[in-house]
Amino acid sequence: MSEAELHQLGIPSGEPLQQAQALVQLWQAKGRDPEQIRSDLQALLADPEPFRGDPERGALARSLTAAPISTLRNAKGAPWRQWGQKLDAEAVQQMERACQLPIALAGALMPDAHVGYGLPIGGVLATDNAVIPFGVGVDIACRMKLSVLDLPLESLEKKKDRLIRAIEAETRFGVGATFQSRREHPVMDEDWSVSPVTKQYKDRAWAQLGTSGSGNHFVEFGVLTLHESIRGLPPGQYVALLSHSGSRGTGAAVCEHYSRVAQAKHPRLPKELRHLAWLSLDSEEGQEYWAAMELMGRYAAANHACIHRHIARNLGVSILLDLENHHNFAWKERHRIGGVEREVIVHRKGATPAGSGVLGIIPGSMASPAFVVRGKGNPSSLFSAAHGAGRVMSRTAAMKRFNWKEVQRYLQERGITLISAGLDEVPMVYKDIHEVMAAQSDLVEIVAQFDPRLVKMAPHGERPED
Numbered sequence: 001m002s003e004a005e006l007h008q009l010g011i012p013s014g015e016p017l018q019q020a021q022a023l024v025q026l027w028q029a030k031g032r033d034p035e036q037i038r039s040d041l042q043a044l045l046a047d048p049e050p051f052r053g054d055p056e057r058g059a060l061a062r063s064l065t066a067a068p069i070s071t072l073r074n075a076k077g078a079p080w081r082q083w084g085q086k087l088d089a090e091a092v093q094q095m096e097r098a099c100q101l102p103i104a105l106a107g108a109l110m111p112d113a114h115v116g117y118g119l120p121i122g123g124v125l126a127t128d129n130a131v132i133p134f135g136v137g138v139d140i141a142c143r144m145k146l147s148v149l150d151l152p153l154e155s156l157e158k159k160k161d162r163l164i165r166a167i168e169a170e171t172r173f174g175v176g177a178t179f180q181s182r183r184e185h186p187v188m189d190e191d192w193s194v195s196p197v198t199k200q201y202k203d204r205a206w207a208q209l210g211t212s213g214s215g216n217h218f219v220e221f222g223v224l225t226l227h228e229s230i231r232g233l234p235p236g237q238y239v240a241l242l243s244h245s246g247s248r249g250t251g252a253a254v255c256e257h258y259s260r261v262a263q264a265k266h267p268r269l270p271k272e273l274r275h276l277a278w279l280s281l282d283s284e285e286g287q288e289y290w291a292a293m294e295l296m297g298r299y300a301a302a303n304h305a306c307i308h309r310h311i312a313r314n315l316g317v318s319i320l321l322d323l324e325n326h327h328n329f330a331w332k333e334r335h336r337i338g339g340v341e342r343e344v345i346v347h348r349k350g351a352t353p354a355g356s357g358v359l360g361i362i363p364g365s366m367a368s369p370a371f372v373v374r375g376k377g378n379p380s381s382l383f384s385a386a387h388g389a390g391r392v393m394s395r396t397a398a399m400k401r402f403n404w405k406e407v408q409r410y411l412q413e414r415g416i417t418l419i420s421a422g423l424d425e426v427p428m429v430y431k432d433i434h435e436v437m438a439a440q441s442d443l444v445e446i447v448a449q450f451d452p453r454l455v456k457m458a459p460h461g462e463r464p465e466d
Contacts, residue, residue, distance in 0.1 A: 010045050010102035019060040046103045046130045047280035049265055078104035081380050084111025084439040091120035103130040103278055105337045108381040110351050111439035112390025118275030121350035124384045133259040134275040135347035137328040141297035142246030144361040145304035145324040150317045151239040156453045163221050170310040171212045171219055173458040178207040187302040194291035197257045201250040208248045210306030214458035217245040222452040233321045243307050247296040258289040325360040327351055327387045346382050354385035354444050364389045364433030366455045367414045372448035385443040389433040395424035402426050421457035
């Protein structure tokens with residue numbers, strides 16, 4: 001391999017470059033395949049610490065861990081593209097930083113982007129055999145689920161109180177919310193000892209199964225307008241139930257634990273990059289995190305399954321159609337990077353999978369539509385789209401600026417009955433969902449629209465979990 005190729009991989013100049021050249025010569029003399037050499041160097045770059053004592057790789061590993069942090073970044077930066085205009089400058093800067101990591105291969109920033117920890121909300125990042133806990137996020141596998149119910153449209157008005165009682169009875173909102181009579185789901189029969197965190201939190205997770213948390217999580221009834229037939233359900237208008245929540249306190253504990261582990265492995269990361277610390281998937285910790293993340297994905301799906309099943313049972317109705325997808329997750333996928341198709345780890349933090357033909361749900365606010373979309377499989381976005389409207393105002397600013405009298409007037413004008421929510425989640429703190437959808441017309445096509453009518457969120461005063 002040439003010096004230029006080594007630099008392109010992310011090998012810094014000076015001692016690391018000299019050691020890398022010597023190692024490549026050794027491996028070439030042993031007849032090792034060039035692609036294997038490249039792969040082994042990338043693994044070493046992603047996490048040099050475990051290789052410090054290796055007889056062949058140790059010298060390079062030690063020189064990398066001793067090098068100034070600025071030389072460990074991808075100087076050119078992995079290629080990335082943004083959708084939408086006038087995005088938050090700090091969110092854009094966070095995306096730029098993420099693409100400078102030595103493990104970064106490609107990125108994308110969605111039109112609902114705003115500031116997050118490490119990777120921005122709305123950030124998509126493809127990495128080489130490494131996972132970033134805060135690239136996934138605190139609320140692992142946060143999920144959208146929509147169920148079309150066998151109810152007449154007039155139920156939204158004539159049986160409003162009945163529908164409200166069903167929501168209030170069959171889920172719980174707020175930090176630490178639990179069920180005294182626990183819900184049943186096969187996910188609780190799985191192996192929760194895949195990581196020490198999931199093992200420790202299994203009982204708490206079971207108590208919270210079927211609950212909705214706080215922040216921007218919701219359960220709501222509304223009108224779904226199908227523009228085309230979906231899975232055998234013909235076009236038309238239907239009563240539907242829509243929910244948004246994730247893996248609750250257990251998912252947060254998984255993120256926080258493994259982010260600390262990742263930061264300990266990369267102690268020289270500067271403050272602005274410490275939430276981008278990563279775990280190699282060749283490491284025990286990386287495998288533990290991955291198994292825990294996958295379990296949290298199934299647990300988040302179970303939460304929604306319980307909510308929808310119990311509400312439908314409470315109302316004595318059948319479900320005609322159900323759709324769901326999650327964000328705040330990492331997937332092993334194949335993408336063409338630099339002209340070569342390869343397996344990569346795609347982080348979608350607040351971004352919806354939008355592969356060709358893949359159905360997803362993109363919500364607006366409590367007073368604006370959600371959309372059922374079909375992905376177009378745009379490779380530039382790593383097959384991704386926005387996951388919502390995106391905030392334009394902090395929670396603190398919202399609490400200072402708005403009052404319930406003006407908000408209730410706004411909601412009543414739009415036919416929305418608000419069961420409960422916090423002032424930090426009022427419609428005015430979000431971008432115009434129609435503008436967000438217009439900005440990503442090359443990523444998804446709209447196949448249905450959901451208009452909320454009865455909305456339940458965490459009561460006022462609850463702090464957000466995610």
